Every structure is written in C-alpha cells, then in structure tokens.
Amino acid sequence: MFMPDDNTFNDIREKSLMQWLQEMEQHEDIAVKGGVKLCREYINHLETKIKRLEDENQLKNQYLKKIKEK
Numbered sequence: 001m002f003m004p005d006d007n008t009f010n011d012i013r014e015k016s017l018m019q020w021l022q023e024m025e026q027h028e029d030i031a032v033k034g035g036v037k038l039c040r041e042y043i044n045h046l047e048t049k050i051k052r053l054e055d056e057n058q059l060k061n062q063y064l065k066k067i068k069e070k
Contacts, residue, residue, distance in 0.1 A: 021036050021040060
C-alpha cells in the first residue's frame with residue numbers, strides 16, 4: 001500500500017556536496033580550507049539533530065497510538 005521512500009535525489013545531492021568539499025580542501029586559501037571543516041561539522045550537527053527529531057517523533061507517535069487504543 002505504501003511505497004518506500006526514494007532517496008535517490010538526496011543521495012546524489014549529498015555525494016555532489018561531499019565531492020565539492022573534497023575539491024575545496026585542495027584550495028590554497030586557508031580560509032577556504034577552514035570553511036570546509038566548519039561546513040562538515042555543521043552538516044554532521046544537522047544530521048544528528050534530524051535523527052534526534054525523528055526519534056522524538058516516533059516516540060510521540062507510539063504514545064499517541066497507545067492513547068488512541070484506550
């Protein structure tokens with residue numbers, strides 16, 4: 001009944017970003033190299049936050065399902 005999520009576009013976009021960041025690491029300007037590190041850390045932070053919010057949402061859904069059954 002439900003189709004699984006298709007993450008093809010997101011996967012391509014992420015790979016493209018990572019490739020661009022690898023190219024920018026080779027840049028001779030130190031500010032650019034520092035920006036690459038900062039960008040990767042921010043992406044990691046956002047992924048962690050997304051995971052936490054998804055977990056919270058799943059917990060809330062389980063709670064609401066139990067409340068509905070009562």
